[in-house]
Amino acid sequence: SAAITAAEAGARVALIGACTLGGTCVNVGCVPSKALIRAVESLHHARNAARFDGIEASARVTDWAATVAQKQALVEELRGAKYADVLPRYENIDYIAGHARFGDDGQLTVNGEVFAAGKVIIATGARPHVPQIPGIKSVDTLDSTSALELTELPTSMLVLGAGYIGVELAQIFARAGVAVTLVSRRGVLPEAEPEVSAALEGYLAEEGIRLIRFSGYERVSQHADAVRLFGTGGEELRAERLLLATGRVPNSDGLNLAAAGIVVDQRGGIEVDAHMRTANANIWAAGDVTGRDQFVYMAAYGAKIAARNAVAGEARVYDNAHMPWVVFSDPQVSGVGVSEAQARAAGHEIVTSVLPLDAVPRALAARDTRGLIKLVAEAGSKRLLGAQILAPEGADSIQTAAMALRAGLTYEELGDTIMP
Structure with a gap:
């Protein structure tokens, strides 16, 4: 979004990335998760058809690997349509595959070589958060990316975290036939209205999702047949797989931002002003790397503002007051x-x-x-x-x-x- 906006404003643009082309939404977020949500929704509708008198139906998963393959085909199709096939239309955008970071002198580098650029927009996104629970590094955990790539369904799963990611994934796997336990400290969707959270918690329980509140997490361990999670109150839960859904953290580490005079908050989010500008007057940031409003439409919106302000000298303001x-x-x-x-x-x-x-x-x-x-x-x-x-x-x-x-x-x- 930033590169195209800057190019349309007349700038010469280098789009630098070291990983898969495209953002979270198409590759590992909205598109794959919603594809699977719709798939298992068909199971739910069939199983509940009897709510209409005189109608019976049934449904089951016959080949989860095929369902996941269909999802992945859509991801790859949209990656081309939204990214790979779009860039060649802009003669003034060069896509550069490489690792970008700031050198100790504050200059931008790519693969260790100085890369001359008058203005820079950082849009490196975010990744799944790994909580600091003793033993977590010795456990074969899942996150929101790897869980959507599973080709075999486990018999049981602990989902740690009941925010929007945890709720969506817990329901996907429960409807697909996995025995799911949703574990959190603050309940389901704690940022929502209490009436909404309480009602949704009840509906999830009606679908067989077990809801457990822990005051804290003491440790986690891997055993031959199960992952075991221990709470600080002496509780113990076990399941075949453990899925971490405890939020996302900005991809700001490893960029050597301090050398460029860029300030980050406690969670690593790049601090920007209302114009998406960092503490460095020649550098802007947009999207999940800022640590706020982690939605694809807000990332694209912020990127356009950053690009127009950086390239065209405008003073557009980021406004999330009416963000649905x-x-x-x-x-x-x-x-x-x-x-x-x-x-x-x-x-x-x-x-x-x-x-x-x-x-x-x-x-x-x-x-x-x-x-x-x-x-x-x-x-x-x-x-x-x-x-x-x-x-x-x-x-x-x-x-x-x-x-x-x-x-x-x-x-x-x-x-x-x-x-x-």
């Missing part, structure tokens, strides 16, 4: 704006509305009333401040709330809007 987000669990979780707790902490006098889906005729007709909708508004002005949706198609609905927030609509104006 989605967790592709089933039911899906989506949100935009502030939560009730965030609104109160900001000093707003608020009103809220929580509507369960059993009050929605469309959900009743589908015989699937899992979920709810929560709205947060300012009491005096009636202006909408935030919304969260837990529903089978919740991802498709949140953009309405995002546009309402961006337009400054009140909840009355939103209610008066005609929708099909």
Whole structure:
């Protein structure tokens, strides 16, 4: 995104990368995970067809390796369509395969050789986090990348972490027939509204996903037939595989950023100002390497701002106030704006509305009333401040709330809007 934007602005661009071409979304994130989510969703729908009187259906996994191969074929197709086939259209972009870092004198280098560049944008993304649990290095763990590449399903799995990655992956493998235990310190989707988190936790439990809270992790060990995880309270869990879903960390280490005067936060995220500029006036950063808003659309958005500001001398500002987000669990979780707790902490006098889906005729007709909708508004002005949706198609609905927030609509104006 940054390279194309800079090229279209007239710059001569070197796109430097040492790994697989393309970002997290196509290669190891959105595309492969959502392909498998949809695959196992077909199993769930068949198994629950009896909710309609007079209908019976069944489904099972017959060849998981084939399912994964189909997913990988899509990944490779989109890698070409979105990246490899696009770059040759720009004569002023050179793709350079190599390791870039800053030398001790602060100059950019590629494979150890000085590489002259007037402006630099760092967009090196992030990788799965490995928690500091004693014994973790001796265990053959899975992460969000390797788990989506498994061609054989284990009989049982511990998923460590119940954020959006942990929830999505736990449900994929549970629906595929794996006995899944979801382990966390703060419960399911702790950043979501409490009503949403509690409801989703119940739905996951109904699907057979075991939910365990640990106050802390004492150690983990590998045995011939199982991985054993011990909690600080004396608890012990065991399963065939352990999947780590404890977040992601920016790929900022190894770049020698300090030599270039670039500052990072405690988690390694490159600190940037509102214009995506680092502490070095000639260097910008965008995407997951900044440690915030780790969504593909926000990475592309930030990269375009960084490129325009770097190349065209503009002063565009990164604005995430109306950023919608989605967790592709089933039911899906989506949100935009502030939560009730965030609104109160900001000093707003608020009103809220929580509507369960059993009050929605469309959900009743589908015989699937899992979920709810929560709205947060300012009491005096009636202006909408935030919304969260837990529903089978919740991802498709949140953009309405995002546009309402961006337009400054009140909840009355939103209610008066005609929708099909």
